[in-house]
Amino acid sequence: MTLLNLSDLSVTLRVRPVLSHITLDVRPGELIGLIGANGAGKTTLMRAALGLVPFTGRASLAEMTPGERGRHAAWMPQTREIAWPVSVEALVGLGRVPHEGRASADEDRAAVDHALSTLGLEPFRHRTATRLSGGEQARVLLARALAQETPLLMADEPIAGLDPAHQIGTMKSLAALARDGERGVIVSLHDLGLAARYCTRLVVLHQGRIAADGPAGEVLSPALIREVFGIDAFYEDTPRGPVFQPLDILGPGPDS
Known part of the structure; x- marks a missing residue:
């Protein structure tokens, strides 16, 4: 079963080619880390997959009606x-909008409760969402996406702005969602260490194309890291999982 299919997808924005001939499938059970340098096209790829920007080629989600896609x-x-000073519980409940008329109130309530519990947000349930810190708001918005209870979850930098403990906790939650075998998850990430540790598959974008696609141990080779990110790095599989550590910038550094 394929949850998302992109075939020969290309995007040009303001006459500038951003993505070229992307072919990608996402299946249940996968946590895919979309990685690459700034400007590689990660956000554009996900937005094109959802039909939010013009593209050529095929994107299976863009062929659905808005209700089906939701x-x-x-x-x-x-x-x-x-935008609005609503409670965390109410904001997370907005994830149930696509199921309106198709799910019972009990099902909606259970989905919201599960999303809040999964991300450790139960103590925030009755807090005003706009009064939370940026990191807390990010977790609330991810909880809204979880409450939607869709086969596919797509998140653009879901751990940006979180402290290390919540970064790890969020990645563990996303990995658990994929591990149940019923959902597929695709996330864009800049932390290659967490990507290597928790993602079942890494897709590397470089200059608008897929430069590599596979398990972390195969993808994060010294040669690819040098080419894509312009750095030297250390990678090792350990008994506690993969360890990735950037070491130095190749060539003149930003302070030279």
Whole structure:
């Protein structure tokens, strides 16, 4: 079963090619880390997959009606804006909108409760969302996506702005969602250490194309890290999981 299919997908924005001939499938049970340098096209790829920007080629989600897409894929964008001073519980409950008329009140309540519990947000349930810190708001918005209970979850930098403990906790929660075998998750990440440790598969974007696609141990080779990120790094599989550590910038550094 394929949850998302991109075939020969290309995007040009303001006459500038951003993505070129992307082919990618996402299946249940996968936690895919989308990695690459700034400007590689990670956000654009996910937005094109959802039909939010013009593209050529094929994107299976873009072929669905808005209602079908809302029940199939949940989307957490990079922008962390909460416009109204509503409670955390009410905001997370907005994830149930695509199921309106299709789910009971008890099912909606259970989905919200589970999302809050999964991300450790139960103590915030009755707090005003706009009064939370940026990191707390990011977790609330991810909880809204979880409450949507879709087969596919797409999140753009879901751990940005979180402290180390909540970064690890969030990645563990996403890994658990994928591990149940019923959902697929694709996230864009800049922390290659957490990507290597928790993602079942890494897709590397470089200059708008897929430069590598596979398990971390195969993808994070010294040669690829040098080419894509311009750094030297240390990678090792240990009994506690993969360890990735950036070591130095290749060539003149930013302070030279």
